Amino acid sequence: QVQLVESGGGLVQAGGSLRLSCAASGRTGSIFAMGWFRQAPGKERDFVAAIRRSGSNTYYADSVKGRFTISRDNAKNTVYLQMNSLKPEDTAVYYCAAGGPRSTIVTITTTGPYDYWGQGTQVTVSS
Numbered sequence: 001q002v003q004l005v006e007s008g009g010g011l012v013q014a015g016g017s018l019r020l021s022c023a024a025s026g027r028t029g030s031i032f033a034m035g036w037f038r039q040a041p042g043k044e045r046d047f048v049a050a051i052r053r054s055g056s057n058t059y060y061a062d063s064v065k066g067r068f069t070i071s072r073d074n075a076k077n078t079v080y081l082q083m084n085s086l087k088p089e090d091t092a093v094y095y096c097a098a099g100g101p102r103s104t105i106v107t108i109t110t111t112g113p114y115d116y117w118g119q120g121t122q123v124t125v126s127s
Contacts, residue, residue: 009121022096
């Protein structure tokens with residue numbers, strides 16, 4: 001089993017920045033990809049960003065490209081999401097997810113390959 005704990009959410013004005021962290025524990029050796037997703041009230045959970053274990057491949061939703069950066073520190077079993085130039089439409093609960101071996105052979109920009117999920121952290125961007 002893998003446990004994921006997100007932190008770093010909060011309230012920020014439009015144009016501001018936040019950095020989310022997701023710390024993994026448990027069988028971290030079984031994690032091959034990690035991703036961030038978000039869900040606004042009444043909407044589906046959407047892909048935001050993902051990174052493979054090597055860190056050499058990153059993926060972003062078009063809506064966040066150029067503003068968000070995903071990174072990981074394998075020594076700390078932690079993945080980060082640096083969010084700059086935040087907009088009110090970025091308001092959502094942000095979830096961290098971890099994918100097992102299956103994530104090495106399929107796209108990691110959907111929820112399907114992810115086996116473990118964090119509890120979510122609220123990000124609110126005021127206009």
